[in-house]
Amino acid sequence: MALNPPKLACCNFLSPANRVKEFALDHGFQGVDWSFTEDNLPRTQTEETALVKTIADLHPLEVRYHCFFLNTDVGALEPGEAPEAVNKFRSVCRLVSKLRGGVVTIHIGLGRDSTRDLSWEKTLVGISSIVRFAADLGIRVCVENLAWGWTSRPDLFEKLIRKTGCRATLDIGHARVSPSVVDRFNEIDDFVSPHPERILNAHVYHEETPEGHVPPDRLSDLEDRLLLLAGLPLCDWWVLELRDEEPLLQTLRVVREFVHSRFSGEIARSAAY
Numbered sequence: 122m123a124l125n126p127p128k129l130a131c132c133n134f135l136s137p138a139n140r141v142k143e144f145a146l147d148h149g150f151q152g153v154d155w156s157f158t159e160d161n162l163p164r165t166q167t168e169e170t171a172l173v174k175t176i177a178d179l180h181p182l183e184v185r186y187h188c189f190f191l192n193t194d195v196g197a198l199e200p201g202e203a204p205e206a207v208n209k210f211r212s213v214c215r216l217v218s219k220l221r222g223g224v225v226t227i228h229i230g231l232g233r234d235s236t237r238d239l240s241w242e243k244t245l246v247g248i249s250s251i252v253r254f255a256a257d258l259g260i261r262v263c264v265e266n267l268a269w270g271w272t273s274r275p276d277l278f279e280k281l282i283r284k285t286g287c288r289a290t291l292d293i294g295h296a297r298v299s300p301s302v303v304d305r306f307n308e309i310d311d312f313v314s315p316h317p318e319r320i321l322n323a324h325v326y327h328e329e330t331p332e333g334h335v336p337p338d339r340l341s342d343l344e345d346r347l348l349l350l351a352g353l354p355l356c357d358w359w360v361l362e363l364r365d366e367e368p369l370l371q372t373l374r375v376v377r378e379f380v381h382s383r384f385s386g387e388i389a390r391s392a393a394y
Contacts (some may be wrong), residue, residue, distance in 0.1 A: 126384040127323075127350070127359040128183060129376065130154045134364040138175045144366075145182055148373060152183035154322075154360040157213060159190060169216065176220045185224045185322065185358060186217050187290075191232030195247025196239040203243055210251045218258040224321060224358070225255065226263045226290040229281075230270040241271070248285040263321055265290040266299070266312060268329050273299040275311035282319050289316070291356070292324035293346040294334055310349060323350045324362040326372055336368040337375045347379045 130152035135141045141153055155176070163169040176184055188210065195206045210227060217225055229244055230236055248264065255262045264287050266272045272281065273295065282289055291312055301307040313320055325347070327337040337343045350356055361376060363369040 125357070126380050127357050128152050129373070129380075130183070130185070130358060130360045131369060132156060132187075132360065132362060132364055134369075138179060142179050142182060148370065149377075150182070150373075152185065152358065153179055154187050154358075154362075155184050156187040156189045162213075163216065169219070172216075173220060176222075184220070184222060185226075186213070186220075186222050187226045187360075188213055188228070189231070190228075193231070194229060194233075194239055194244070195251065196229070196241065196244030198238050198240055198243075203240075203247060207247050207250060211254050214251070214255040214258055214260050214262070217260055223259060224261050224263060224288075226265050226322060227251070228265050228267060229272055230267060233270070236270050239271075244271075245281070245284050248281070248287055252285055252287050261288050261321060263288040263290040265292055265324070266295050267292070268295040268298050269300065274301050275299075275307045278312060279315040282316050287319075289320045290322040290324065291320050291350070291353075292362070293343070293350070294324065294326045294329045294362070297328045297346070298330075309346060313349060313353060317353050318355055320353050320356045322358040322360065323356055325350075325359050325376060326362050326368075334363050334368075336363055336372040338371075340375050340378050343375060344379060347376065347383075351383055 128151040131145055131150050133141050133153055133155045135144060145153060163172050193206045193209060195203055197203045197206060214225060230239060252262045264281060266278055271277045296302060296309045296312050302309055326334045327342050328335050361369055361372045363372055
């Protein structure tokens, strides 16, 4: 069980990055969850050098990393796609090492509507190789559960984590709308109960809809899931994963209400020092 309050992080949803820093510090966030996309991934040494400076300038905020690459899968069946995906994720790990980062979140099946073009066995081999490569750089690789597909099923999510040695990022909005949860084959707890010590990060919002991520209206929308996160020993990084200011601040108010009620003693002791 976590003994200390989680670090609350926002996404890099404002540009330039100094606006993210200003927003985060103004509202009491402790970190930034930096998403790499095809558009912002450095392509040249000059761009990489500029990113190193950008990330350094976010101090004192902690930064963790999130790969948002659509249709980039280490288990792709199309010739050449799987090795290309492995190389891309390895390249990101090398970059994160230069940025002095330690945690990277990746996905399986992001941007797809079916796993028919993916191989389960190739996925296990590919993720395992990335985990080993990253470990040599001092980086922990987390796989995030999506709202559909293999990682939306707690049984396959558990098997993936166990067989590849990866860590996990639990997206509680995805978990809520997982078909196996909606159909009551599973509970949200089933995403974490086999491996509570493997979950390092959480993505926090109410639920995902076709329009995007929806904030909670009140604490009761999230309370059961936040209690689940608070019981995980190493899940100390809660990303409020909304990219518009008002929904983000609404979520922050709800999460902060929970954190203060749950960890009030720890917060008071920390303030005393």
